[in-house]
Amino acid sequence: MAGTVPLSRRNILTDRRRLVISVLGVAVSIGLILLLEGLWGGLRVQVSSYEENVGANLFVGEKGVRNFLGEVSAFDSSAVDELRRRPEVKAAWPVNTRFIVLDFHDRKQAAVLVGSVPGGMGGPWKIAEGRPVEADDEVVIDRALARQHGVGLGETFEILGRRFRVVGLSSGTRAWMLGYMFVSHDASAGLLRSPGTASFILVDSEDPAATARAVREELGLQPLSPDTVAENDRRLFAGIFGGPLNLMVIIAFAAGTLIIALAVYSMTVERLREYGIVKAMGARRGRIFRIMLGQTTALAALGFVVGFGFYLAASALITYALPQFWSHVSPAVVAGVALAAGLMGFIAAFVPARRVSRLDPASVYRG
Amino acid sequence: MKRVPVGRRNLFAERRRALLGVAGVGVALLMVLALDGIFAGAMKRVTAYIDTSPADIIVSQRGVKGMHMTSSSLPLSAVEDIRRMKGVSRADPILFETNSLKSPKARALSYVIGYVPGGRGGPVTITKGRPPGPGEIVLDESAASKLGVSIGSDVSTLGRSWKVSGFTGGLTNIVNTTAFVRFDDYAAARGTTGTASYILVGAESPAGAVAREIEKETGLTALPRPEFSREEAKLVRDMSTQIMQIMTIAALLIALAVIGLTLYADTLARLREVGVMKALGTRTRRLALIVLSQAAWMAGAAMALSIVLAFALAAVMSRAASNISIEVTAVSIARVAIGAGVVAAIGAVAPLARVARVDPATVFRRQ
Known part of the structure; x- marks a missing residue:
């Protein structure tokens, strides 16, 4: 054939x-x-956008904590000063973080609230419009979240019973369905009724391994590399x-x-x-x-x-x-x-x- | 004279093709039913603690209307203020946060609730063991199974270790489980004094009026329990609506393709018969009804199959993954049935057009 x-x-x-x-x-x-x-x-x-972009090479949380998202970490923030005294530590900043639920135009939206010290590490890494937070009644919110709910610069809305004014829109600050909202550390401490505490300390260290050892042995806290936190959150x-x-x-x-x-x-x-x-x-x-x-x-x-x-x-x-x-x-x-x-x-x-x-x-x- | 059910006979004349078509549509509809069921199950489980609580009113930090993915903090002194109010029979504080339960075998994300022994807020049922004593914890039995712990085992959360004293049930959802410890233990572990997360209130008068009075007097948020539960469910619904819509559209498009393909193939195979019927004087309208009845039979059979598969899937999932509960509801079935009907009607369009164009003279031509 x-x-x-x-x-x-x-x-x-x-x-x-x-x-x-x-x-x-x-x-x-x-x-x-x-x-x-x-x-x-x-x-x-x-x-894992926060862990990968915030600029820290070491996350310090409560003992036993493994995730940045989902579980609550809270410990005495005086550990920040002890870390800053270490020679290899270039910077150490406390942040508070919690899941919150907001009512936007009768629609519920879960978000990640981050409270960081203005000018320090922990706030939004990319501002698309406006400026970072400077005062305790100001908030920077994720741009996609703002667009989703029709919120613009200068507008105000309530977070846990307190009004905040939107001064900036950040980009690349989403955790999938959740958007990040950034306020000052003092404002978050007030909202969460947790003065003097931190959820995490973000550390920039020249020797992260040595700092991690000190965190575990001297402070009794949990050191985590950004990659580990990111992988734990993904899991x-x-x-x-x-x-x-x-x-x-x-x-x-x-x-x-x-x-x-x-x-x-x-x-x-x-x-x-x-x-x-x-x-x-x-x-x-x-x-x-x-x-x-x-x-x-x-x-x-x-x-x-x-x-x-x-x-x-x-x-x-x-x-x-x-x-x-x-x-x-x-x-x-x-x-x-x-x-x-x-x-x-x-x-x-x-x-x-x-x-x-x-x-x-x-x-x-x-x- | 009794009419011959030509549509049904045509459809099932080639059984294997009919079976493949019905199975294809059934599987596509199953996708919608399963997804609906997963979210219905999640909503029911997410509100399980609230729905089974003996409280009439739940008081929270101002602006907080739920427990899932949020946090609430209010002054413990509000408990006494509320107890003194008219129409209030009792008021019990609870502490609450989402944390990880850790055992040597596994970790599980959990609501951790600190309640006052003898007060409301603890586990409604103890399926095994006893309520927590000092330093003890009660776990949901499905979480205990995941963690590989039994009564007397140690688990850690809130930064310390706890001994398991008993199990409760029905409080594990797709995201997290629920665990109970004593209020004082919780406060000591967290180092908090003078704060509570929520206050569970018993009302002697109508709950709505008492809740309004509590809000007025304390400046906190107070909601009757059913309303609080609805707000909690609304979060899950609002967060999942869009993803549900995307999946539903995709599933219905798949069903549309299968119905269209089956009817079109069947119509092509019977063009001679259609020609004979036309030659015998059957009007196009009658032929259209035959095609539509085929579509209806197919959609009906596929719908029945998808319901059976959905219930089977729910049974399998309840054994295989205790945190995923699939609730097949009447509303969901009705919604999918309407979708199947619409898709069947659209799927009949191409075959209808083909039938309308058939020339009766084709019957006299040789194949």
Whole structure:
């Protein structure tokens, strides 16, 4: 025989409308998986934005504390002075931090309140508009959070029963759904009724290892590197959102597989006579499976390409309309989803292949 | 004369295709039901401590209307002020913060509640062991299981170690669990004097009127317990609404593709039969009704499948992950059913257009 007949390609291209519907269905599933993975990636990046940008090379918390977000750390802030006396310590600043819930225009918004000493370390690392906090009734809020709730410079709102005026908008200061709000350390101590305490001390040390040893042995506090705190916070959020997110990814994967199987099965059923001829001509089970696999993987590949386009569009739209969600997929994740699409095609090929393998070649000669 | 249910017969004539289609739509609808269920479960669990509390009114720092992801601090002297007020039968302070429970095996994020023994605010039920004595702690049993601790074991939180004296139940949600210690122990561990986080108030008069009076007299925030619970649930709802909408749209688009694909494939396979029916005088309207009834059957069957799968998933998750509770509610089912109906109607458009264009003369042509 001169060559192999490209049955897979011909079958799949016969009915263009069906091909379009099938590809769109698979693409939505793959786009959704990419979006879920993108939101997950965005969460992992954003959740550690404070630790990675604030400028400290050592975080000092209450003994046993591992997270900057989620758990409360509180200890006597006099430890700041003791740290400042150490020769290798270039700077040490106390910060207070708590989750708070605000009512913005009858909508609830959780935020991370950070109280830091004006001019010291711990405040916003990038001011997009306005200026940093100087007085105890001023606040700098995350720009995306401000946009989300229509809050502008000069406006006032209540935090834990006290009014604050917005003097600055910061950028890159989000922890996924949560936005950061920065006030002075004294203001936070008043709001939290915790004078003389700190949640963390941010340290810039020339020898972080020596400082960490002193923190543990002399002060009885918990030294943590920014990388450790960041990883602990990522783990904390992964524990909360990982279960539901993985469940959604599995369901989207199942839906995509079923769509591919359905599309190729429908095409197969309509061409059973032709497959009977193929079998009568001596095609074995392996050849039949390869024909099916050719169709299912082609659908999966097209679905992946279109799905990636859907993801880019949805991601841009979400980032524009809902700035609190940031989506980020690494090349490794894209490759993983491409593999998942291939797996969808592989699994889906079994359903029509089984139908054809049970077909009696003699059926082709019947009317 | 009794009408032949052509739509249903057509749909289920090719059983495997029908099964794949129904499964595809069912899985897509399951995505919405599961996500709805996870958030409904989270809302119920997040408010479990408040909902089971014997308090009629909950008093908090001004501007604070919940416990989840927030903190509240108020002067302990307010307890005596409230106790003296008309219509108040009792007032009990609690201390509260979110912290980590640590055991040698694991960590768990937890509400830690300090309550006055004999007062309101402690665990409503003790499933095993006894309430906490000095230096002791009561844990939720699912958290105890995660931490690998039993009665008599040590866990640490609030910067010190505690001995487990008993277990309570139903107070672990997707984010955190709940633990109880004595008020005085909590205050000593935190080094706080003269402050409380919340005051749980019993009312002899209507709670709304008493709460307003407390707010007027103390300047604190006072809400009847059901309202406080609604505010808490609103936080979860407000924070999750947008992500829910994104997922719902994606899931319904997948369902749309599957329904459209199934009906379109089925219509293509039966174009000759449609031609025969047209040649016999069947009006296009009747044929349209047949396609629509196929769509309705498919959506109905998929809906039933998704409900069964959602309940099965809820049962599996309750065993596999005790912190994730899936609550399949009637409201959620109704919402998804409406979505499925709309999607089925849209999915029928392409097949309807194809049916409308069929020339009755096709029946006389050879295939």
